[in-house]
Amino acid sequence: MIDYERLKILTESAKYDVSCSSSGSSRRNVRGGIGNADIAGICHSFTEDGRCISLLKILLTNKCSYDCQYCVNRRSNDVPRAEATPEEICELVISFYRRNMIEGLFLSSAVDQNPDNTMEKLLDTVIRLRKLYRFNGYIHLKGIPSADQKLIMRAGEYVDRMSFNIELPSERSLKLLAPQKSKTGILSPMGYMANEKRQALSLKYNKFLPAGQTTQMIVGASPESDGQIIRLTQGLYKKYSLKRVYFSSYVPTNESNSNLPTTPVGLLREHRLYQVDWLLRFYGFTAEEILNENENLPEGYDPKCHWALKHPEFFPVEINTAPPEVLVRVPGIGFKGAYKIVNARRYTKLDFKDLANMRIVLKRAINFITCNGKFFGTQNQLAVKNTLLLTSTDSVSLSQLSMFSNDEIKSSVLIGEL
């Protein structure tokens, strides 16, 4: 069995991969086997940073021959190194799984020697788990860019989900910060995996990558705007039929580097990008509707409110007649709310009181809806904007003024705002 020290090193190196979902696959147990996958995914615990633990997230090794500047495992970084054998990983997965601590395995690795060698070891671990241990729980495997196509395709037969990280939102940034990785090395396996999956589905064969592909990019390490990022995200969903695109806001993991920011990027930007991600995937929005190419998302209110404020001609919406795809565009009405409204209005005309009972957020919705033709909101744009603003103060950091405050604060003192 693996020892505490190595488990610690290999987990700490793996934790910057955000994805930890276990949904999308309904793999069944086999006779004499152990485990199955739940289509909705199951969270087994939550870390102090509020992320769900559903898979055992671990690297085979963190000895890396690459030197990507944003990465904690880069060759030139002075961190403890360790590796585990496929056998040790399998034992750990099975013993955690039997105690219901995890839903499955999230396996990744640093590039040891060359991509093919690393991919072979990953594949070995996965096949061992499935064939030798007869494990049918969830497996998320990280693909190694530029590894041999045959190895990657073979892995697709055994795992539930695979992901290649595109790392950064543009080719230019990738060249600058991850010189050993190439755009084609990352995107071409995503392309042929997506094709294979489409073909498999058309033949009603659902054992190839049942939970599809995902990817991840770092936000804030490079200068791209939110507008560019969400256009890229939309393109990835369309072209490669991805299940998810993850964003991870940049956390400095290395000694100072002139190409990278020194302070962590706030979590709010990441949160806003995820909100857009939801709008793209479920709410029928397009990236072009939400934001212009070179704009950033406003921090004060969420992207749906941002869109609603820019489109007063779309509102107010009549609750009793509007189709569901229109209802979900109203700030304060989400999917569950729209479901309740659409079902309930078959029986009776809905009023504001009914909406409140159904726990629709009237505070936000009131300026955008009518019930039976009645409108209780305000037409004053500024007042509307104020109701949508974040009311909690903890997102605004207050600090004592100093002589060396930045220009913005200094000027606000001068004009008497503070």
Next chain:
Amino acid sequence: MTTYVFDGTKIGLLTCVFDAYYGKLIPNRLTDKEVQVGFCDKIYNIESDVTKSSRVSKCLKGLATPYLLKDIALALKSGQEDKFTVIFNYIKCAIDNKKADISKNFADSRVLAFSDLIKKVTNEIHRFKGFIRFEQSVDGYYYAHYTPENDITWLLMPHFASRFADQAFIIHDTKRNVLGMYDGYKVTEVNAEDRQVTIYLSDEEVNFKKLWQTYYKSVNIKERKNHRLMKQFLPLKYWDNLPEKQLEFLTF
């Protein structure tokens, strides 16, 4: 206020429905406990009656609202104080609207209350699919204890039995002292009543517990600490049964 007192079973509840429609006053409250009587209160003690209840269940099958009996069975597992009243109101609403499926009329407070009640039970089932932790005993079987708000042991068993098909295990609800058991072939439920359950754990468990705690600590990103969010997803009431959240571990 009219109160029906009955035995808390499904048969008893359906008998209450029968009596409410044949002669007695419509109740405002149903309960299976001793109640304090107010000055103008009317109390009926309802005796469970199989013929009455089977007539009601036959009637419920003929209504436009689907899955009534299944939903009632699920709602009866709830641990909420006023569950019988909520269920009764929902049944009455379904019977009064014979020809309409009322299950999604969320503008009706009775339907909304019932749908919330069911959701609380199913949500807890889903949560405990993740938050239950097994430990291996010296005899090789796995044991987990937990304290759910609703009586969901029986509803959790199929999930774990298909997942751990080759592993004998026990899930112990310490609040009700009910044990769900699986021996590798079939699932049984045992009510231990006031007997004490003793399990001898294998020596290796300490090691696995520590491995898991090491993992839990390592996978956290310190720079992104968000304690409030963690507590929202993992409320304090679940911490007792989770090794990664136990005090001796948190203090060092």
